[in-house]
Amino acid sequence: MKALVAVKRVVDYNVKVRVKADGSDVDIGNVKMAMNPFDEIAVEEAVRLKEAGKINEIVAVSLGGKKCEDTLRTALAMGADRAVHVETEAVLEPLAVAKLLKAVADREQPQILLLGKQAIDDDANQTAQMLAALLNAPQGTFAGKIELLENEAVVTREIDGGSETLALKLPAVISTDLRLNEPRYVKLPQIMQAKKKPLEKLTPEALNVNTAARVQAVRYAEPQTRRAGVKAADAADLAAKLKAAKVI
Ligand code: AMP
Numbered sequence: 001m002k003a004l005v006a007v008k009r010v011v012d013y014n015v016k017v018r019v020k021a022d023g024s025d026v027d028i029g030n031v032k033m034a035m036n037p038f039d040e041i042a043v044e045e046a047v048r049l050k051e052a053g054k055i056n057e058i059v060a061v062s063l064g065g066k067k068c069e070d071t072l073r074t075a076l077a078m079g080a081d082r083a084v085h086v087e088t089e090a091v092l093e094p095l096a097v098a099k100l101l102k103a104v105a106d107r108e109q110p111q112i113l114l115l116g117k118q119a120i121d122d123d124a125n126q127t128a129q130m131l132a133a134l135l136n137a138p139q140g141t142f143a144g145k146i147e148l149l150e151n152e153a154v155v156t157r158e159i160d161g162g163s164e165t166l167a168l169k170l171p172a173v174i175s176t177d178l179r180l181n182e183p184r185y186v187k188l189p190q191i192m193q194a195k196k197k198p199l200e201k202l203t204p205e206a207l208n209v210n211t212a213a214r215v216q217a218v219r220y221a222e223p224q225t226r227r228a229g230v231k232a233a234d235a236a237d238l239a240a241k242l243k244a245a246k247v248i
Contacts (some may be wrong), residue, residue: 001055001056001057001112001148001236002055002056002057002058002108002110002112003013003040003046003050003055003057003058003059003110003111003112003113003114004059004061004101004104004105004108004112004114005039005043005046005058005059005060005061005075005080005099005113005114005115005231005247006039006042006060006061006062006063006097006113006114006115006116006127007035007039007040007043007060007061007062007071007072007074008034008035008036008039008062008063008064008116008119008121009033009034009035009036009064009067009068009070009071010033010034010035010036010072010119010120010121011028011031011032011033011034011120011121011148012032012033012034012166013034013037013120014032015032017028017029018033018093018222019220019221019222020051020220023219023220023221024220025217025220026089026220028148030203033070033208034210035071035075036116036119036120036121037116037120037124038115038118038119038120038175038176038177038178039075039115039116039119039176040078040183041059041116041176041178041180041181041183042114042115042116042175042176043079043114043179043183044078044181044182044184045077045078045114045143045146045176045181045185046079046080046112046114046157046182047060047080048155048181049076049081049112049115050233050234051145051178052077052137053119053234054148055111055143056146057081057082058070058079058080058081059082059083059084059108059110060075060080060083060084061082061083061086061101062075062083062085062086063083063086063088063089063092063097063100063101064074064086064087064088065087065089066087068085068087068105069085070197072085073194073195073199074179074186074194074198074208076142076193076194076195076197077138077181077186077191078184078186078189079190080191080197081197082197082198082199082200083151083198083199083200083237084085084104084108084199084200084202085192085199085201085202086100086104086114086202086203086204087202087203088203088204088211089200090204090211090212091213091224092211093214093215094124094126094130094141095124095130095214096127096204096209096210096212096213097127097130098126098127098131098133098134099134099209099210099211100114100204100207100209100211101115101127101131102131102134102135103207103209104173104202104207105131105135106135109171109200110130111132111170111172112148112153112169112170112171112172112173113135113137113171113173113174113186114129114173114174114175114176115128115173115174115175116128116129116175117141117142117176118204121148123142123162126173128141128173128175129141129175131173132173134171135171135173137171137172137173138166138168138169138172138183139167139168139171139172139173139175139177140155140157140172140173140174141157141175141213142155142157142158142159142166142172142175142176142177143155143156143157143158143174143175143176143177143180144156144157144163144177144179144180145180146174147220151170152167152168152169152172153167153168153170153172153174154166154167154168155168155172155174157177158164158177158179162239176218189236195243203238211212220226231238
């Protein structure tokens with residue numbers, strides 16, 4: 001069984017992103033980049049499934065500029081067997097990403113497609129769902145537990161107020177949530193080994209996918225700073241303050 005894992009290069013989660021002075025975009029020049037945390041969880045899960053003998057090949061895929069190679073090398077160091085880099089400088093919206101991933105999946109024919117539930121830069125939470133629709137495959141989003149059987153994946157997903165367990169016919173698209181696992185740290189020997197693993201290069205043109213943007217960002221702005229609160233002495237005071245503020 002083969003797993004395809006999508007890994008996105010994003011701004012490191014510790015970085016506080018600033019808006020450019022002219023409001024045209026966010027400024028990510030010279031900031032630390034890393035693998036999207038939910039994608040690390042996806043790679044970790046694939047590696048655990050391989051270690052458990054449930055799958056025998058892990059292919060990591062990343063779409064974007066040249067530096068995505070670093071993200072793919074991290075996935076290879078974690079335990080992916082080979083990598084596919086769809087190189088493009090275009091800004092990729094979730095639909096374009098889903099179309100590119102579908103094109104790669106058509107070539108690779110994986111039984112399980114693992115993605116993060118969301119990328120922490122655009123926070124879209126759309127790609128896995130769109131990919132499942134394009135592939136006409138079942139989807140299990142926000143997975144907190146995955147059990148892989150011969151022809152199906154049993155996915156326990158996090159939903160409002162609890163969890164839900166679904167049996168998905170393979171091939172299926174699964175997106176990872178925080179509780180699924182804790183990704184391993186990679187050690188130096190694995191980083192060295194990863195340099196020798198195969199990394200294939202493709203382009204959107206070679207995959208015959210149009211990545212043209214459909215959404216136009218008009219302006220970026222910092223979120224409003226929170227105003228200081230006031231303390232209420234007791235319930236009556238609170239009610240009076242809420243009335244004065246026309247909340248009740
Ligand atoms: P999003 O729908 O943008 O929040 O992204 C959800 C997931 O789609 C991510 O966690 C990744 O697994 C995958 N993904 C999104 N963009 C890319 C990309 N450029 N390269 C590889 N995977 C991606």
